[in-house]
Amino acid sequence: MDRHGTWVVIAAYNEAAVIEQVVASVVQAGWHVVVVDDGSGDTTRDRARAGGATVLRHSINLGQGAALQTGVDYAIRRGARAIVTFDADGQHVPEDIPTIVDALADHDIALGSRFLGTVEGATQRRMVLLRAAVMMSNRLAGLKLTDAHCGMRGFRATAAPRLRITQDRMAHASELLKKVQSSGLTYTEVPITVRYTEHSKRKGQTGFQAIRILFDYFFRAS
Amino acid sequence: MIIRIVLLAALAAIGWFVFLKRNRLPFHIVIVFAMLFTGAFAVLFPEQTDIVANFVGVGRGVDLITYVIEVTVLFVLIHYYTKFVELQRQLTDVTRELAILRAEVERVAPPANADDKPR
Numbered sequence: 001m002d003r004h005g006t007w008v009v010i011a012a013y014n015e016a017a018v019i020e021q022v023v024a025s026v027v028q029a030g031w032h033v034v035v036v037d038d039g040s041g042d043t044t045r046d047r048a049r050a051g052g053a054t055v056l057r058h059s060i061n062l063g064q065g066a067a068l069q070t071g072v073d074y075a076i077r078r079g080a081r082a083i084v085t086f087d088a089d090g091q092h093v094p095e096d097i098p099t100i101v102d103a104l105a106d107h108d109i110a111l112g113s114r115f116l117g118t119v120e121g122a123t124q125r126r127m128v129l130l131r132a133a134v135m136m137s138n139r140l141a142g143l144k145l146t147d148a149h150c151g152m153r154g155f156r157a158t159a160a161p162r163l164r165i166t167q168d169r170m171a172h173a174s175e176l177l178k179k180v181q182s183s184g185l186t187y188t189e190v191p192i193t194v195r196y197t198e199h200s201k202r203k204g205q206t207g208f209q210a211i212r213i214l215f216d217y218f219f220r221a222s
Numbered sequence: 223m224i225i226r227i228v229l230l231a232a233l234a235a236i237g238w239f240v241f242l243k244r245n246r247l248p249f250h251i252v253i254v255f256a257m258l259f260t261g262a263f264a265v266l267f268p269e270q271t272d273i274v275a276n277f278v279g280v281g282r283g284v285d286l287i288t289y290v291i292e293v294t295v296l297f298v299l300i301h302y303y304t305k306f307v308e309l310q311r312q313l314t315d316v317t318r319e320l321a322i323l324r325a326e327v328e329r330v331a332p333p334a335n336a337d338d339k340p341r
Contacts, residue, residue: 036321052237054325054329055325057321059320060313060317061319062313063313066314070317070318070321073318077322166311168310184234193318
């Protein structure tokens with residue numbers, strides 16, 4: 001997979017503070033970037049554009065899952081052969097994108113794993129919470145993975161129709177893994193670096209929000 | 223009794239709302255009116271509901287009405303929740319198409335000035 005055929009999809013909601021820097025780092029590394037501004041109330045769209053991304057805008061806030069799917073649809077429209085999703089809050093590093101793309105030479109899906117790679121700046125409490133999330137998500141999806149709900153993953157465009165996200169909000173991560181398991185597509189995990197900053201921690205999910213995610217997962221499946 | 227006047231007035235008000243702005247009587251309107259009249263009947267002759275209740279194996283007419291309401295509320299709740307989820311899905315599809323369409327239009331014909339600020 002070459003750089004030209006790969007599109008990096010970023011879903012952003014009220015990320016004006018960091019989005020320009022995040023987008024610029026990926027664009028400067030030579031990747032196509034599409035940012036889906038999920039109805040932000042701030043200048044996320046202008047900042048992302050300034051960073052060099054193609055920006056799509058949801059007129060209303062739908063949720064991360066919906067925003068990612070919009071980005072994927074657009075990238076495929078533009079002729080993408082591979083899609084890599086990347087978090088808007090700056091927790092991922094562009095140097096990991098080639099690792100994901102290389103893995104797509106042999107697999108349909110490549111899932112980033114911070115536990116195979118490195119985690120910077122996480123508190124003990126967050127690590128415990130993450131480990132619990134890994135166990136929970138493996139139980140739900142019927143997979144044996146070292147990480148769960150890592151925002152950085154890649155898949156071939158040919159796999160996209162079978163990985164369509166219907167969960168608009170945060171349950172999309174569990175939904176995707178379930179589809180990975182049931183689709184019969186080949187997958188692999190690749191080590192990546194996750195850097196928790198003060199900003200990304202503030203934007204991250206809390207333990208309580210897990211209840212909402214589980215509700216969506218079980219009762220909103222369409 | 224005051225309660226009878228209140229209940230009858232409420233039923234009459236619902237009937238008036240349902241009939242408002244309509245000059246024909248579709249099937250479901252007929253059903254609504256049938257229910258309203260049944261309700262009015264139960265208000266005027268409460269002891270008559272005991273006969274119906276006894277027939278289906280419930281002690282008091284009031285209890286029967288409570289059970290029927292419970293089932294009805296649950297049905298309505300689930301019905302509207304399903305509708306709500308479906309609407310949400312359609313809203314997502316529309317918003318997505320709009321976002322992609324706008325990006326495609328801007329790609330072919332970039333906006334002359336950047337005055338389309340986000341709201």
